Amino acid sequence: MIQAKTDIRKLSLDQLKSWLAERGEAGFRAKQIHEWLWKKSARSFAEMTSLSVPLRELMDQHFAINALTTDNQQHSNDGTVKSAFRLHDAHLVEGVLIPATDRMTACVSSQVGCSLSCTFCATGYMDRKRNLDAGEIYDQVVEIARQAERKFQAPLTNIVYMGMGEPLLNYANVMQSIEHITSPLGLGMSPKRITVSTAGIAKMIKKLGDDEVRFRLALSLHAANDEKRNRIMPINESNSLDNLAEALNHFYKKTGNRITFEYIVFNNFNDSLDDAKELWEFTKRVPARVNIIEYNPIAEADFRNTEADKLDRFAGFLENRGVTVSVRRSRGKDIDAACGQLANKG
Numbered sequence: 391m392i393q394a395k396t397d398i399r400k401l402s403l404d405q406l407k408s409w410l411a412e413r414g415e416a417g418f419r420a421k422q423i424h425e426w427l428w429k430k431s432a433r434s435f436a437e438m439t440s441l442s443v444p445l446r447e448l449m450d451q452h453f454a455i456n457a458l459t460t461d462n463q464q465h466s467n468d469g470t471v472k473s474a475f476r477l478h479d480a481h482l483v484e485g486v487l488i489p490a491t492d493r494m495t496a497c498v499s500s501q502v503g504c505s506l507s508c509t510f511c512a513t514g515y516m517d518r519k520r521n522l523d524a525g526e527i528y529d530q531v532v533e534i535a536r537q538a539e540r541k542f543q544a545p546l547t548n549i550v551y552m553g554m555g556e557p558l559l560n561y562a563n564v565m566q567s568i569e570h571i572t573s574p575l576g577l578g579m580s581p582k583r584i585t586v587s588t589a590g591i592a593k594m595i596k597k598l599g600d601d602e603v604r605f606r607l608a609l610s611l612h613a614a615n616d617e618k619r620n621r622i623m624p625i626n627e628s629n630s631l632d633n634l635a636e637a638l639n640h641f642y643k644k645t646g647n648r649i650t651f652e653y654i655v656f657n658n659f660n661d662s663l664d665d666a667k668e669l670w671e672f673t674k675r676v677p678a679r680v681n682i683i684e685y686n687p688i689a690e691a692d693f694r695n696t697e698a699d700k701l702d703r704f705a706g707f708l709e710n711r712g713v714t715v716s717v718r719r720s721r722g723k724d725i726d727a728a729c730g731q732l733a734n735k736g
């Protein structure tokens with residue numbers, strides 16, 4: 391059997407230096423190659439024109455660059471662009487460009503499918519096939535940044551890890567992708583512009599605190615009541631709200647970084663004033679702002695978006711009690727914008 395070549399982007403700068411030294415190449419070449427791979431997002435060794443042809447050929451014999459390609463795209467009337475990206479092993483993942491007046495946000499995936507089976511989420515109905523590596527996450531950001539430049543002549547300003555998969559169950563690769571995104575040798579973006587969104591893995595939230603990360607954290611909360619949350623997010627059975635509150639406070643103490651609760655309002659499920667009161671109580675336990683999000687219904691589940699007046703009442707209840715609340719209108723309603731809908735068609 392022919393062995394697949396290793397993706398050169400899996401090598402660190404030091405590993406690249408050693409590989410070059412073993413072949414009698416100068417150490418400074420490593421930085422040049424690294425720059426081609428990350429800062430310039432080269433998709434082939436032939437593009438690396440500052441290197442000698444024999445070195446490019448040598449690398450080509452030993453390594454691959456497993457770049458992703460855009461398989462399918464949907465453009466919404468509100469400017470949202472949803473892309474299905476094809477990975478080198480034929481799997482599909484999704485990334486979304488969300489334009490707004492003051493920002494250009496990329497929403498990226500961290501896994502092919504997801505193991506957490508949240509009942510309102512299209513990805514939750516797929517099996518988790520594998521983790522994405524750092525290069526595959528990084529490539530989504532680069533592709534979406536190019537879309538922003540092409541379509542809106544504007545740079546990407548924000549990144550959210552809120553696409554397919556649970557980022558904290560792919561911890562090492564997610565962290566590595568953020569290192570490259572924030573490094574001056576990569577995209578040089580501020581970590582404050584990056585938000586990792588988790589369904590709530592208490593142990594890994596604590597680890598983020600211990601690792602003193604500089605990016606933001608969001609918890610997909612959707613119910614501040616264990617019984618209700620268990621019904622829509624099975625991960626809550628082993629990561630209860632008590633566990634999460636403890637882990638989030640640890641994270642906050644260690645990093646001082648802002649925490650956001652994401653709360654999708656489902657009609658007649660979690661949109662009453664009692665639900666708002668529970669959420670308010672939970673914000674007293676964990677210092678967090680709240681993003682209230684409209685729901686994009688999916689074929690697999692019966693959930694519906696709440697009504698406008700109930701949403702206003704819910705948000706108003708929290709605001710009147712001093713909670714910082716943003717209401718995020720649903721984007722890309724005219725396309726398959728709910729996470730997992732587009733890749734599932736592949």
Ligand code: SF4
Nearest residue numbers: 504508511514555589
């Ligand atoms: S909401 Fe997130 S964690 Fe839950 S199934 Fe969907 S992708 Fe996985």
